[in-house]
Amino acid sequence: MEKVFVYSSDLVPGMKIAETILNDYGAIVVSEGTVLDDNLIGKLKNLGIYRLQIFDREFIKVETKDVFQKKYNENVKKVKELIWDISIGNGFNSAKVNEVVDSVLEKADERSDIVNCLNQIRSADEYTYSHSVNVSLISLLIGRWMKLNDEKLRLLVQAGLLHDIGKTKVPFDILNKPGKLTDEEFEEMKKHTVYGYRILESVPLIDRDVLAAVLMHHEREDGSGYPTGLTGEKIHLITKIVSVADIFDAMTSNRVYKGKETPFDVFKYMEEDSIGKLSPVVVNVLLNNMANYYIGDKVRLNGGETGEIVYINPRSVSKPIIKVGNRYIDMMVEKDVKIQEIIS
Ligand SMILES: [Fe+2]
Incomplete structure (x- = not known):
């Protein structure tokens, strides 16, 4: 692929950069192959870079935040319908899940703009539905950073969307209780993993990795998780990724309530408090890739x-x-x- 020089004043979103740009401290600001968006172009201009190389003829259409937001809202709505169908006993609609999976996977070619867009649209409303979509997007990002193949990425998106599907069987007043759960209520809440497994096990063609993630996404490396207290070596990679994405989204969404948490507080938690609980490999991939973005x-x-x-x-x-x-x-x-x- 041919490389050409352009002036930084001529950069537009969608251009694919053909060199890695470092700042004066040797930190990577944009790595080769990244598709530029407005945010990155602003950073490059701030760095005082006069001209740089891009790949000729390769121009990727970058979604604006509006387009992302529209698709995201549609996906949240479909997840809501899916969950509603199960709650009222209408069963599981595989076709609808696949529609959302395809829509999420369409973003697989783009780079940093998912992080950017996700940061903009987090909201406290309809938490469970948007949480499902967020976990699938974050799982997809991690999977891509780990260079997993397309088939695995598809499973990750499915698992992310469905991981909490069992919450449809948890009584409404426990699910939405504002205060702390009693021990008994918490035991019931924990069952969402097993309920989810039961909802999906009879679905034709459902992948075993997806089933495992639904059942085991609250298992922890040191065996302190639920429902069965499995340890790290028994937990599949897809499940480990969904677990990290689940916690990452829950923590960043909490910002809405706590007000003052920054992503760096979440990174600190991930670095220090997740030791022994979450897969260190997956946590490192998330931290190194997410953090550079800032x-x-x-x-x-x-x-x-x-x-x-x-x-x-x-x-x-x-x-x-x-x-x-x-x-x-x-x-x-x-x-x-x-x-x-x-x-x-
Ligand atoms: Fe869960």
């Missing part, structure tokens, strides 16, 4: 000053180096510094 973002720190994320240490992605004026703050060293908010 290089070049402007942040406000707990002292009130604003700065820019210039380097993310792969060994501790929750503690980046931040440039504030002419000063560099390494959060690995300056432990009192916290990121309060991401401004752009």
Whole structure:
């Protein structure tokens, strides 16, 4: 494929970049093969890059946020219908699931814009339905970063969409209880894994990996999960990916209630508290790929000053180096510094 030089002022969304762009600190801002969107073009201009190489003749149509949002809402609506059908005893509609799976998979060629779009549209309404779509999108991203083949990616999307389907059999007042669940209620809630398995086991052609993910997505590496307390080596990769995506989405969505959690708080949780619980391989893939996306973002720190994320240490992605004026703050060293908010 031929490479050509273009001026950064001529960049438009959809161009595929033909070189890896580093900032002054050696951190990758955009890697070769990435399809540009408005956000990335802004970052490249901020870096002061004058011209760069793109792949000639390869122009990928990038979805705008509006298009993404429209498709996303349609998918959420279909998941809602699917869940409603099961609740009222109409059975499981495979055709409808496949429609949503196809729609999610259409995004498989694009790169960073899923992260960008997901960050924009999270909302607290209709949590279960949008959570299912989010988990399938995040699972798809992780699968792609792990270079899984198309067949596995399809299973990941299915498993993500269906992982909590068993919640349709959990009593409504437990599912929607505002306060903490009693031990008894929690035991009932845990059964959504087994209920989900039962709903799907008789569905023709359902893949065993998808069934396993529905049953086991709350199992943990150290055996502390449910329903059976399996340990890491018994848990399939598809399930491990869905478990990480499930927790990641639940934590980032919680932002709506807690107000002040940034993605870096979630990264910190993933780095420190998920040890022994979630697959370290999958967590690392998520952290390294997601975190790089924030290089070049402007942040406000707990002292009130604003700065820019210039380097993310792969060994501790929750503690980046931040440039504030002419000063560099390494959060690995300056432990009192916290990121309060991401401004752009
Ligand atoms: Fe679940």
